[in-house]
Structures are given as C-alpha cells and as structure tokens.
Amino acid sequence: MKQKNILVSGSFSVGKSSIIESLEKKMPENERIVTHDLARWWLNNQNLRSDQLTMKEKQALQLFVCAGYVGAIKQAAHAQVVGVMDGSLIEAYAYSEGVLSESIMDKIRERLMKYKEHSIAYVIPPTIHLENDGLRHTDKEFRVAIHERVLQVIDAFCIPSHTIVSQDIEDRVEEIMKLHKQYE
16 A cells, blocks of 8 residues: 655645655655645736635636645555645635535535545644745734634544644654654
8 A cells, every 4th residue: 555645734824835845855756746836826827816816716726726636636546656745625625615616615525535544634833934925815814714724624524634843844844754654
C-alpha cells in the first residue's frame, strides 16, 4: 500500500505554499505528485482579488479548486505515489459553504468521507504575520474563522491530522516529514 497523501492544511497566508515548495525539493520526483495553491493560480489568471469577488466568481473559483483537488487525489492514487497538496477539499469545503449548491456540497462531503483512508492533514495554525500578496484576503479575523472551520471539517470527517507547532518553514517541513514517517 502506498504512503498516505500529505495535505498541508489551514487558512490563507499561513505558509502552506512555502512548505509545499520545500517538501517538493526534499521528496523524490517519482514518489510524489505536488499540487500547488490552486486558488492563488486561478485568482492570478483571472486578474482578481479574493476579497472583491462576485458570487458568480466565487462559485467559479470554488468549482475550479474542488475539481483540481479531486483530480490530484485520483492522479496520486492512479500513479501510486504520495499526493503532496497545498490545501485540499478540506479548505475548499470550509470556503464553499453558502457559495456552492447543496448538491455539489453533498459530492464534496462524499469525497471527504474517504480522506481518512488515504490522507493525513498537517494543519498550520494562523500564527505567522499576515502578508498582503495582492490576491488574498487580509482580514485577520476571517483567517482565524477559516482556520476554525478547517478544524471542524477535519473533526467532522474524522480525517487524521496533526497540528504543526514549528514556526520556521524548514522546521515545519522537518516536522511534517518526521510525523509522516509513522504512516509508511
């Protein structure tokens, strides 16, 4: 059986992308598939900011992100490698409530029910300074609210998880790699 997927989870602007970039360099290319921040990619391609989206744009963003995460998990399983993901359906679900239709949310819930079988969420708390990247929210309270919602989703779907306590990016990466060895 292949090793479980690594889901670097948490709210926006907590360092998930920096961790993913470092993990990508440390893991052999033929043993992993890496998914970078899909929301950031979409926002940048559409020349939009997340705090200025219309409801239609929010829906398009969340549908794109959800499809990308589903595809990444399927591709990792097919290739029998570890999916190393900057976010996942956990975050997509946290952001999508009230945005996507109930039928789509039901499909996301079905997928989340299977996460406990194939993935581990490594949760990054919102403890680092919130930087404005020109694409994402800069609301500290919203960042904490999304973090809390991520934790609720993990709990509700019984997804195995670890909270990462290190503050330095490289220390966080080492913490994830050490914890993940338990699942080999």
